[in-house]
Amino acid sequence: MAATGAAVAxxxxxxxxxxxxxxxxxxxxxxxxxxxxxxxxxxAVPEGYAGLVEEAQTLADWIVARHPSRPQSxxxxxxxxxxxxxxxxxxxxxxxHLERHPETAEGWYxxxxxxxxxxxxxxxxxxxxxxxxxxxxxxxxxxxxGRCLLKSDRVDEAAEVLEPAIGDDRGGAVRLFHxxxxxxxxxxxxxxxxxFQGAIDRAxxxxxxxxxxxxxxxxxxxxxxxxxxxxEFRRLKSEDAEAAARxxxxxxxxxxxxLLAGWYAAAGRIAALDGNPQDxxxxxxxxxxxxxxxSSSSAPPPTAAGAGH
Amino acid sequence: xVPSSPLCLALCPMTLVLVLGCGQPRPPAAPPPTxxxxxxxxxxxxxxxxxxxxxxxxxxxxxxxxxxxEASRIGFVHTxxxxxRRYLVEPLSAGVATFDYDGDGRIDLYFPNGALLPGTExxxxxSPRRHALCRNLGxxxxxxxxxxxxxxxxxxxxxxxAGDVDEDGFADLFLTTFGxxxxxxxxxxxxxxxxxESANVADGEKVGAGATFLDADGDGDxxxxxxxxxxxxxxxxxxxxxxxFPVYAGPRDYPPWPDxxxxxxxxxxxxxxxxxxxxxxxxxxxxxxxxxxxxxxGDTDIYVGNDALEGNFLFENDGRGNFRETxxxxxxxxxxxxxxIGSMGTEAGDADGDGRIDLxxxxxxxxxxxxxxxxxRGQFEDATAATAAGSGAWQFVTWGTAMAxxxxxxxxxxxxxxxxxxxxVEAFDDTTAYRNHNLVLRNVGGxxxxxxxxxxxxxxxxxxxRGVACDDLDDDGDxxxxxxxxxxxxxxLRNLDRERGGTNHWCQVRLRGRQGNRDGVGAKVVLHAGDExxxxxxxxxxxxxxxFGTRLHFGLGGHPAIDRxxxxxxxxxxxxxxxxxxDRLAELTEGSGRAVAAPxxxxxx
Numbered sequence: 001m002a003a004t005g006a007a008v009a010x011x012x013x014x015x016x017x018x019x020x021x022x023x024x025x026x027x028x029x030x031x032x033x034x035x036x037x038x039x040x041x042x043x044a045v046p047e048g049y050a051g052l053v054e055e056a057q058t059l060a061d062w063i064v065a066r067h068p069s070r071p072q073s074x075x076x077x078x079x080x081x082x083x084x085x086x087x088x089x090x091x092x093x094x095x096x097h098l099e100r101h102p103e104t105a106e107g108w109y110x111x112x113x114x115x116x117x118x119x120x121x122x123x124x125x126x127x128x129x130x131x132x133x134x135x136x137x138x139x140x141x142x143x144x145x146g147r148c149l150l151k152s153d154r155v156d157e158a159a160e161v162l163e164p165a166i167g168d169d170r171g172g173a174v175r176l177f178h179x180x181x182x183x184x185x186x187x188x189x190x191x192x193x194x195x196f197q198g199a200i201d202r203a204x205x206x207x208x209x210x211x212x213x214x215x216x217x218x219x220x221x222x223x224x225x226x227x228x229x230x231x232e233f234r235r236l237k238s239e240d241a242e243a244a245a246r247x248x249x250x251x252x253x254x255x256x257x258x259l260l261a262g263w264y265a266a267a268g269r270i271a272a273l274d275g276n277p278q279d280x281x282x283x284x285x286x287x288x289x290x291x292x293x294x295s296s297s298s299a300p301p302p303t304a305a306g307a308g309h
Numbered sequence: 310x311v312p313s314s315p316l317c318l319a320l321c322p323m324t325l326v327l328v329l330g331c332g333q334p335r336p337p338a339a340p341p342p343t344x345x346x347x348x349x350x351x352x353x354x355x356x357x358x359x360x361x362x363x364x365x366x367x368x369x370x371x372x373x374x375x376x377x378x379e380a381s382r383i384g385f386v387h388t389x390x391x392x393x394r395r396y397l398v399e400p401l402s403a404g405v406a407t408f409d410y411d412g413d414g415r416i417d418l419y420f421p422n423g424a425l426l427p428g429t430e431x432x433x434x435x436s437p438r439r440h441a442l443c444r445n446l447g448x449x450x451x452x453x454x455x456x457x458x459x460x461x462x463x464x465x466x467x468x469x470x471a472g473d474v475d476e477d478g479f480a481d482l483f484l485t486t487f488g489x490x491x492x493x494x495x496x497x498x499x500x501x502x503x504x505x506e507s508a509n510v511a512d513g514e515k516v517g518a519g520a521t522f523l524d525a526d527g528d529g530d531x532x533x534x535x536x537x538x539x540x541x542x543x544x545x546x547x548x549x550x551x552x553x554f555p556v557y558a559g560p561r562d563y564p565p566w567p568d569x570x571x572x573x574x575x576x577x578x579x580x581x582x583x584x585x586x587x588x589x590x591x592x593x594x595x596x597x598x599x600x601x602x603x604x605x606x607g608d609t610d611i612y613v614g615n616d617a618l619e620g621n622f623l624f625e626n627d628g629r630g631n632f633r634e635t636x637x638x639x640x641x642x643x644x645x646x647x648x649x650i651g652s653m654g655t656e657a658g659d660a661d662g663d664g665r666i667d668l669x670x671x672x673x674x675x676x677x678x679x680x681x682x683x684x685x686r687g688q689f690e691d692a693t694a695a696t697a698a699g700s701g702a703w704q705f706v707t708w709g710t711a712m713a714x715x716x717x718x719x720x721x722x723x724x725x726x727x728x729x730x731x732x733x734v735e736a737f738d739d740t741t742a743y744r745n746h747n748l749v750l751r752n753v754g755g756x757x758x759x760x761x762x763x764x765x766x767x768x769x770x771x772x773x774x775r776g777v778a779c780d781d782l783d784d785d786g787d788x789x790x791x792x793x794x795x796x797x798x799x800x801x802l803r804n805l806d807r808e809r810g811g812t813n814h815w816c817q818v819r820l821r822g823r824q825g826n827r828d829g830v831g832a833k834v835v836l837h838a839g840d841e842x843x844x845x846x847x848x849x850x851x852x853x854x855x856x857f858g859t860r861l862h863f864g865l866g867g868h869p870a871i872d873r874x875x876x877x878x879x880x881x882x883x884x885x886x887x888x889x890x891x892d893r894l895a896e897l898t899e900g901s902g903r904a905v906a907a908p909x910x911x912x913x914x
Contacts, residue, residue, distance in 0.1 A: 119703025211647030
């Protein structure tokens with residue numbers, strides 16, 4: 001419980017970091033007209049989950065306050081914020097870190113991914129390009145960058161980034177998929193077909209690639225082949241729907257606990273690297289405790305697959 | 310409503326690898342613990358903001374709206390029941406309709422409303438929980454005439470469409486609800502009568518959605534297509550949560566209903582022809598519906614937005630009212646990545662000015678709405694990225710939509726109604742909010758630019774908007790908007806184009822069918838002015854489960870005259886009108902070959 005105790009004392013110093021800046025202006029809730037309002041449901045957090053959220057926040061606060069110099073601390077604090085859905089804070093944490101350490105490739109990488117998540121593709125491409133220059137080995141950096149360029153209507157640049165980066169790894173199918181779309185936009189339909197086919201060769205159940213292949217084949221006037229590709233797309237779609245239905249019964253509470261346990265373990269490693277064995281031990285112990293509860297606790301109700309549902 | 314998943318990247322094992330392995334270790338005696346400051350981070354020298362995706366608007370605030378709600382005296386307040394149990398139907402709210410119910414030349418309003426649900430606290434007992442028919446009294450004022458007009462509807466309303474089903478010259482009303490569907494027949498004397506039973510359109514107890522009238526078989530009367538959502542009942546309600554927060558269930562939680570197709574028998578009755586016509590061969594969680602002649606073969610096809618599952622449907626008409634679902638082959642089932650769209654509203658119009666009717670579909674946050682460009686020969690492509698048709702929309706759930714020329718420059722702009730379905734979304738997602746401002750995207754040379762702020766939409770109270778209807782409500786030559794807001798009063802936006810001295814010309818046309826259906830529903834109108842051609846079709850039912858725009862509006866830009874208008878009537882031939890005036894409403898009657906300027910409006914008593 002060392003983490004919790006420490007965080008209480010340090011809350012004031014980290015509040016500027018952890019208080020999320022609302023992206024939507026506060027006046028959103030204000031309506032000057034007098035209207036009859038029907039009672040709205042409350043937005044209460046069920047008890048079990050509230051504890052997890054608060055604990056994750058406390059951990060983030062403690063990590064940043066106790067080990068501010070370590071990039072790992074920044075990464076962990078930002079990740080915790082992002083997982084809560086608070087990308088604004090996550091981005092703020094990284095921006096502050098990059099002010100001091102602009103050479104941190106992961107910072108630009110994460111900022112880029114947050115921007116991707118928020119649909120700011122032009123900005124995302126800028127950050128990801130910086131990250132790529134610093135560390136081209138970041139996970140699927142070319143794929144992310146190529147996709148952003150494609151979505152920003154920078155089609156030729158997207159193709160230039162993607163084509164030499166296809167590789168043989170698992171992400172190659174995704175890069176080929178985006179390359180296929182770039183080729184479609186360039187009206188290079190034969191090359192688009194080859195890219196989608198390549199994606200399918202690597203990942204035969206890649207639903208979107210089958211759709212792209214069908215589109216390319218139809219553009220080439222190969223109606224029968226296009227229809228066969230569409231049929232496969234339909235079949236895979238129905239399997240996707242079944243998988244989505246299975247996700248509905250996922251145990252969200254247990255997943256969150258396992259995640260939190262992992263973060264405690266990461267925090268423990270940071271503390272150990274900083275030469276604080278007592279903190280490390282406390283963090284690892286708490287992580288083990290949380291992990292145990294993940295596998296044994298009675299889970300809260302199953303959740304929908306997403307925020308909407 | 311495609312689910313907004315949690316930040317998946319944070320869940321990847323890769324994340325922890327990065328956390329522990331990527332950074333360069335630094336000595337413990339690091340600089341003093343100066344926590345990063347939000348203020349400092351707001352303008353770091355190392356991070357220079359890059360240009361946002363869309364270019365800035367080329368002209369200063371060419372589109373401008375003002376909130377005219379209060380002056381309109383509209384007293385309607387929507388309720389979704391707010392049961393506290395989060396029944397699936399609550400966030401669906403409803404569409405809205407604009408149509409001239411009494412034939413006086415002014416566009417009136419119809420607002421469906423929700424109803425009490427188990428768990429609803431009564432709240433203000435004086436509040437009407439019924440639908441509202443609001444008569445346009447002129448001068449921007451509307452009066453609730455529901456009871457006087459014989460519409461005391463307290464069903465849980467979801468969708469609305471207007472159409473003259475009995476060809477008597479007055480628009481009837483069809484409503485979809487959480488329950489039985491309803492048809493109110495317009496008697497022509499300012500009153501309606503409930504003709505649900507005699508017309509045979511109740512269609513059991515379903516969660517209804519968008520609906521559209523069309524003359525599917527070209528026999529001169531209006532048939533009816535009604536989308537249905539999912540097989541939800543109060544008894545099979547499923548509480549759902551996300552990240553520990555209660556949220557509404559969605560389309561994945563229940564199997565979908567097939568949609569319903571009613572063929573008009575011509576004797577006041579409709580026959581459920583869903584199976585015979587090929588509609589019931591597929592089923593999806595339908596929401597918005599719009600008709601168009603997607604392949605330009607002279608008959609009316611049906612486009613249905615399905616909510617996240619099955620892909621959208623395009624029912625291709627064989628000209629005799631038999632349909633085949635062809636969305637996937639046509640390229641309008643899914644977006645360009647092969648992903649289903651959380652479709653809400655659907656709209657049809659010529660977005661790129663190439664003379665073909667394109668399709669636009671609103672979507673669930675964070676996915677963008679989708680513009681499908683019509684390539685001809687019944688083929689479409691997802692042109693969202695190429696046209697920036699999703700500008701500014703990523704953080705919003707988008708619902709109602711209108712593709713309309715708000716500045717009369719001859720190019721169709723986009724309006725999107727925004728609002729989340731979960732009233733607690735801010736608790737688990739800081740990128741969005743329950744109440745949002747709406748979006749207007751100006752069409753600048755074929756690319757869409759988010760001009761919402763300049764258009765005044767950021768100055769207007771935010772709501773959880775749903776249905777949108779777009780018509781010239783004050784008969785001044787520009788298109789206004791009415792928006793149904795979930796749980797609150799609606800918003801009426803008056804377009805200030807004329808008041809601000811807009812000099813672009815315009816033209817409105819009202820069709821009168823003789824051989825074909827009376828309002829010319831489904832007719833294709835091609836307007837030639839100088840070297841430009843403008844195309845539209847008459848729709849009855851569009852957007853998010855609503856109805857608007859039966860009176861066609863064309864912005865003409867600087868063209869001082871109309872050379873001719875060609876009309877291809879459904880079930881009839883093609884006819885040319887050469888004497889159509891600009892800057893006013895003209896009535897074009899089938900077979901007459903000449904336009905008649907519609908009489909000017911005069912204040913109502």
